[in-house]
Amino acid sequence: MKKRVEMMVKSVEEIALDTFEMTLENAFIAKAAVPGQFLHLLVDGHTLRRPISIANIDSNRGTVTILFKWIGDGTKRLASCQAGMNVSAIGPAGNGFIYDASMNTVLLVGGGIGIPPLYYLGKELRQYGVQVKSFLGFQTDKHIFYEEKFREIGKTYIVTDDGSYGFRGFATDVLDNIGDFDHYFSCGPIPMLQSVTNKLGKYSGSISLEERLGCGVGACLACVIPAGSEGGYRKICSDGPVFAADEVML
Ligand code: FES
Numbered sequence: 001m002k003k004r005v006e007m008m009v010k011s012v013e014e015i016a017l018d019t020f021e022m023t024l025e026n027a028f029i030a031k032a033a034v035p036g037q038f039l040h041l042l043v044d045g046h047t048l049r050r051p052i053s054i055a056n057i058d059s060n061r062g063t064v065t066i067l068f069k070w071i072g073d074g075t076k077r078l079a080s081c082q083a084g085m086n087v088s089a090i091g092p093a094g095n096g097f098i099y100d101a102s103m104n105t106v107l108l109v110g111g112g113i114g115i116p117p118l119y120y121l122g123k124e125l126r127q128y129g130v131q132v133k134s135f136l137g138f139q140t141d142k143h144i145f146y147e148e149k150f151r152e153i154g155k156t157y158i159v160t161d162d163g164s165y166g167f168r169g170f171a172t173d174v175l176d177n178i179g180d181f182d183h184y185f186s187c188g189p190i191p192m193l194q195s196v197t198n199k200l201g202k203y204s205g206s207i208s209l210e211e212r213l214g215c216g217v218g219a220c221l222a223c224v225i226p227a228g229s230e231g232g233y234r235k236i237c238s239d240g241p242v243f244a245a246d247e248v249m250l
Helices: 027-032 073-079 116-127 147-153 190-199
Strands: 003-016 019-025 038-042 049-058 063-069 086-093 105-111 131-138 154-160 183-187 205-208 224-226 233-235 242-244
Touching: 003 027, 003 063, 019 027, 019 073, 027 063, 027 086, 038 063, 049 073, 049 086, 049 116, 063 073, 105 116, 105 190, 116 131, 116 147, 116 183, 131 147, 147 154, 183 190, 190 205
Parallel strands: 105 131, 105 183, 131 154, 183 205
Antiparallel strands: 003 019, 003 086, 019 063, 038 049, 038 086, 049 063, 205 242, 224 233
């Protein structure tokens, strides 16, 4: 169950071009959150909260790590927070990834700022003994983050749009000859998710549409997406952000 809490900023660091890692302390969120969920943060000077997915949890220390891009006034203010400041958050919000220890091998396919929730998921899966293969797409070599962290949990393929590091192209371009796996998990821009679900359509998969979140609380309808065969619509913020790959139409 989500709660409104105050989270103390422990650190803020620019870890890649325009990409910030912030670690926040709150024992409740660190205990309650599961991979795929997000925090709904109130940035100083703004009235609307900003949904940002959880990239890591250290339950022993009671800390939660988020990654965000410096793209507007809200994220600029967030990036300028100092250690010791408090940030108001509602969380853990949304429905996370569904997985279990019976899986042998899974694929993580992520693009850009859709990658952070896949790290938290991959770390949890490794603890269950699940083999993890990661396919991560970034704009350029300067935008790459968490490469070593992903390599620690399994085989990792890095792709850049311009070929400045790793393979050239998109994460989906290296999804050939992937061998056997039980399930794929994907998060990133909609065109990438369309490509992933087309390419891996015959496999069982889950997608997170967290990049499409607006207000995060069901008020703006910016996140509404048509449902698949069942018809109707889904709200990404309250029904997701994680869905079975065939549950929504991208
Ligand atoms: Fe506003 Fe879902 S993000 S209604």
